[in-house]
Amino acid sequence: MARLAILAGNGDLPLRLAGLRADAVQICFSGVQHVLGRDAEEHAFEKMGALFAALKDKGVSEVVMAGAMSRPPLDPTAFDDVMTALAPRLLAAMQGGDDALLRLVVEIFEEQGFKVLGAHEVDPELTVCAGLLAGAPLSDHSLKDAERAIDILSALGPLDVGQGAVVENGLCLGIETLQGTDALLGFVAQTPKTLRKGGGVFVKAPKRGQDLRVDMPTIGPNTVKAAAAAGLSAIVLAADAVIILAQDETLSLAQAAGITLIAQDF
Known part of the structure; x- marks a missing residue:
């Protein structure tokens, strides 16, 4: 070797x-x-x-x-x-x-x-194939929010902006920038209740053309905790292209918080 x-x-x-x-x-x-x-x-x-x-x-x-x-x-x-x-x-x-x-x-x-x-x-076990990992299947409403977030990330990819976006009820509540995922979810958590209707989907995916050898998107237990604090209902990952740290703990936290965690092919 x-x-x-x-x-x-x-x-x-x-x-x-x-x-x-x-x-x-x-x-x-x-x-x-x-x-x-x-x-x-x-x-x-x-x-x-x-x-x-x-x-x-x-x-x-x-x-x-x-x-x-x-x-x-x-x-x-x-x-x-x-x-x-x-x-x-x-x-x-x-x-x-x-x-x-x-x-x-x-x-x-x-x-x-x-x-x-x-x-x-x-370590091939860092990523997961497409499938439901925790929680209930995405509702039609959440599925539309996820698709909207994916469209936003696809549009921003050539500008090298970020690897995550949060959409709720069709509206973008935040985009991940240089400050990272924790900052994004913290910002969403501070959004006035008058601007929200509940739920929301966080999508995490590589930027288009990104070299996954050196900058693969990553989530872990703290991501799930921050998503729960932000009142989100789902986390959607790009299958085989996002690292899940402390996988058992991450999935357990999502299940306990009632957060859907799903990987899908984009």
Whole structure:
């Protein structure tokens, strides 16, 4: 089996992958939160040449990027030769959305001879096939709201805006932006009752053309709790294209809250 390196951001996903692949090299980055233990090696984004060399010295041929990573400030005076050569491309990509930057990061690792895997390729049980996962089947009303949310996400996909939308009674209550799912659902929860009629559907799906190896949409127990607090009746996921963390707990929480959780082909 090829040796894997886990490039870790924040959250539980890197831990899960590390538990599955005990031989994997665990990498964290200066200025980026993570929950890995002492086995993780810390590297600086300014020293990408040192990172590539370290991975190759350890016989790594595959890498997976897992967990949320912020964009820490870079110190150009600390760039090594490799990073200095990469900087113009990276800085240009940073002016675009996350998709452009992540596609470039994948390209750079591939240029260095590494195969970039998605977390779902390391652990296929992270995603689910189409089907009802918890709660009752979607009502006709909720189905129309879900279709409306899917249309909104499809229209916004080329603009690299977000991976989620909430629709209730045909009206869009919120769109996921850079702040993420929790912020979206928190915003919906604060919507005045005079503007709502109850229920509502949260749809989570990749942006069109998104590289699922490095930025697959993710939900978990906190998503269900936030959806319940926002008074939503359903969560609709793109089948085989959204990671469900702590799957048993997530489905149990949805069932207990009376929230329909369903995966479907878009």
